[in-house]
């Protein structure tokens with residue numbers, strides 16, 4: 467069993483060398499072997515909008531890998547929030563593509579296997595055929611440009627966000643080389659049935675039908691964390707077993723039994739919200755999850771309460 471598991475590290479042109487060094491040391495001490503570089507607030511061009519930062523430079527990106535000897539780590543990037551494949555406004559799509567272009571460039575510098583990104587906005591109804599067209603065009607363009615990192619749109623956590631697990635798999639299945647990021651906490655928060663063994667197996671079946679080349683060097687991206695769920699789905703991330711009871715032990719048990727741990731890359735997104743008194747962090751949760759996966763423990767039944775959800779997809 468070759469588990470790839472780690473955490474997110476925020477990166478930008480202005481990242482603090484000292485802070486990041488401490489984080490990498492902690493990652494290494496805990497023998498975590500995957501890192502997702504978060505470029506969430508990075509923007510192209512002028513960065514005079516509060517909260518936005520420029521992308522890291524080529525030198526900075528390559529230095530991160532070399533100075534911290536991260537060559538052995540399975541790396542990926544979480545793209546900026548500003549990328550949207552659901553917009554039908556040509557100007558916004560053009561801006562998304564430019565942002566994606568900068569992201570892919572940085573991801574290749576960071577040896578990243580894929581770019582995870584939120585595919586779109588919060589709307590009651592999305593035009594799936596439109597998103598498929600956009601994603602297909604982006605993928606063809608990515609290949610033409612010779613970017614190595616693959617595209618991996620993420621399962622959204624809010625009921626109205628784009629998109630649920632099966633919609634994303636369906637879209638990705640029509641596009642060469644396109645992956646998805648299966649965030650199990652988002653899937654749970656938006657009403658996906660990941661609370662039963664059957665529901666999880668159905669997802670693995672869909673994955674098997676879509677990607678037959680998953681391996682330790684080409685893994686399906688997955689995210690996990692605790693999560694507070696409200697009526698509209700995701701509210702915010704929290705440490706594991708806090709919040710609304712994400713069924714991570716059940717899901718990881720199924721992955722274990724189905725020999726799936728060699729085929730997925732697990733990134734822990736646990737977070738203590740500002741001003742909260744909760745304890746824990748992504749690194750200790752990733753270690754906990756790994757301990758569970760390498761133990762003989764199996765959890766077959768979900769005993770949590772799925773929160774306030776009164777709707778379920780599939």
Ligand SMILES: [Zn+2]
Nearest residue numbers: 620649689735
């Ligand atoms: Zn996520």
